[in-house]
Amino acid sequence: MNFDDLKKDWQADKNEDQDLSINLSKKREASTAIDLIRKYMRQEFWVNLILTVVFLGLFGFFIYAENLKIFTILVLSIYILATTMIWIHYYSQYWKFYHKTYHLEFNSLENLLWFSYEMKLNMMSYRSTTFHSMIIGFGGAMIYTGLERGDHYTLRLNDLLNGTTAVDIGPIIFFAIYFGLLLFAAYAFGRLVIRRYEKQIRRIDQSIAYLKEFEE
16 A cells, blocks of 8 residues: 555545544534523423412402402403413423433434424424413403493493593503503513524534434
């Protein structure tokens, strides 16, 4: 074997070592991103649990302070229960996925692809759950208005139709602003949650793209 052949073999070994080093680096980068996502998932769970407890406490205080009719309390409780069941279903899938990630080794392309796919499904489920919760919440507010304030607004409407009173748009404006702020807060919180995950998923997808090319 001449010197040129030795040089080519040495260069080939060197390139192979470099590829293996980059391969390991990409896998470590993906594993780091997965660790961060699991950290975010734990934080999100506890924050939402605390917010849920606070909300239920405020709901109980609201019932006490407003002295609501029994039927109104029953209907609102059904709405609260429906929303709670939606989130329980979401978080049951959420925790199954979370715990499963600790039983897998993310040093293979197959497992990284699985994780990326499941996280994207999780984010879609989060958006859907938030949207349906908002719809149910709006329905609950309308039910409350109809059951507890219906007589008042019926009288106001009759007076308006009879021309005995002017249009009072104050409550309408207040309700529109309140509901708009509620939607904005839900959207902003959702975007904050999703953006943290999206950043790490992009890192994982970049590693996946490299590993696919490397294995080919």
